[in-house]
Amino acid sequence: MLSEKSRPIIEATAPVVAERMPHITPEFYKRMFAARPDLMDGMFSRSSQLEGTQPQALSNSIVIFATYILNNPDKYPDEVLSRVAHKHTSLGLLEDEYPTVYKYLFEAIAADLGDACTPEVAEAWSEVYWLMANALIKIEKGLYAQQANDVMRAPFKLVSRKETGDQVVDLTFEPADDTAMTEAKAGQYISLFTQAEDGLLQPRQYTLLPSEKNQRRVAIKLDPNGEMTKRHFALQEGDVVDISNPYGDITLGGFGDDGSGPLYLFSAGIGVTPMLAFLSELVDQNSQREVVVVHSSSSKDAWPLREEMEELVGKLANGKLISFLGDGSGDFEGRVDVSKLDVPSDASVYLCGPLGFMKDTRSALVDAGVPGVQIQYEIFGPDQWMLRDTARAENK
Structure with missing residues (x-):
């Protein structure tokens, strides 16, 4: 005080x-x-x-x-x-x-x-x-x-590398030593530590994807101007990197989500990653919840991990997938238009993607009657937005 x-x-x-x-x-x-x-x-x-x-x-x-x-x-x-x-x-x-x-x-x-x-x-x-x-x-x-170990990061070996979507790589790591692993919650992220060209150790955060036990799986979008994503994109099976324990509080049933009402998951581009984690958890729970997944990409080919998302939504009793694709090959053409979705006011909403996409989508949802307190978001990197308590106070 x-x-x-x-x-x-x-x-x-x-x-x-x-x-x-x-x-x-x-x-x-x-x-x-x-x-x-x-x-x-x-x-x-x-x-x-x-x-x-x-x-x-x-x-x-x-x-x-x-x-x-x-x-x-x-x-x-x-x-x-x-x-x-x-x-x-x-x-x-x-x-x-x-x-x-x-x-x-x-x-x-x-x-x-x-x-x-x-x-x-x-x-x-x-x-x-x-x-x-x-x-x-x-x-x-x-x-x-709360962690299963007392280290800040531990070595992991890359055991699987797959390319997906437009310049996105799907990487799966397994422990390279006997450090105990903390079980991650859907929606959490890890820091991946690798050396830059000048030898400086640099961290980057990536949301964890569904994986087998004792694995860490992430998807990385290549940024041609990014100092580290170029090095991460070039990782090959057998390479060893340091990875942190899992962290992050954007999880299902978190702030503003009691787990009972309709659930809307909005993503754009590489923002699919936390949504895949949520969907996998809902499938494992045999959830009967109404779940509407809304994704935006330039095309089906550019959509990272599209088949996995489609498969997971298809396993939900009340799941629905809606796509906004720039080339017109989806359910709707162009960018996400909330007015076409009839989102109920009692929906719990999660957003992930470029900051401009999330700002526009959140504003449209609030205008459509969804209280801001019910809208959560994940930003890759430093949070420049910090709307959560403001939204809770304003309740809009």
Whole structure:
């Protein structure tokens, strides 16, 4: 709970800090990596820094947290904290690094705000930081404790490589040592650690696909401009990489989904991956739930893992697959048009795909009467959106 001493200061300065935070966070990372270059080796994504997505995600989380505790004095934005904590644990972040982040973040804040960063302002925002940090540390300790092992990552050997869709590779890994494996929940992801061309160890997150026991299976879309996906796409059977334990809180029956009403799964391109995991779980449960899967691709040939998705939907008692394909070979031509689907207001919805696709689809669903609290999403990489608690508060 924010102290009464700090509350009026945060209320007065929050608009200014929110406005400046997108400028502060890049400077923070610059300072931190200059002092601690080791953090870029196996912890932070270099491409996320260059693209600005990681600084944006950090600035969003701090502003959302401060605003939330001002408006809700007796609670925290648990869903946003959960999402951040799962990302942190998938990268192996430990409690010891929170003072490091604090030091360089507040140096950047002081440099940016200048004389406006009085001792009173610095103290109040320090309180906000440590309230958020301590909440994250508690969640992260719990997530680590749930794992079947005490390592941050373990070696896995690639045992199967298949190409599917348009420049997508389906990779299956098995343990390369005797580290105990945590059983993953449908919708969770792992971090895959490989070396860049200059030898720097870089992590990337990928949603886990249905697989046999003691396997980790992912699908990777080639990004010609991506620093690491080109290396992942080139992996061959027998190659060994490091993989984290499974993390992620976008699972069936999660926030806003009680498991009883209609379920709508919207995906575009490689966004099929969590939907396949959900469908496999529903098939294993012999679910009688109404499940409508809506997928968007440029064509059937470009649709990753299409046959597997069709097979899984076909095994559901009340499953239906609707396609929006750019070449007109699907149920509908062009991009997803929610107005053609008659989505009921009591539906639980999951989204995965490019951010623009998810924003457009979510807006259309809300306009159609689906409360925002019932719409979950998964973003590959740093979450620049963070709508979950906002949607819950607005209930639209």
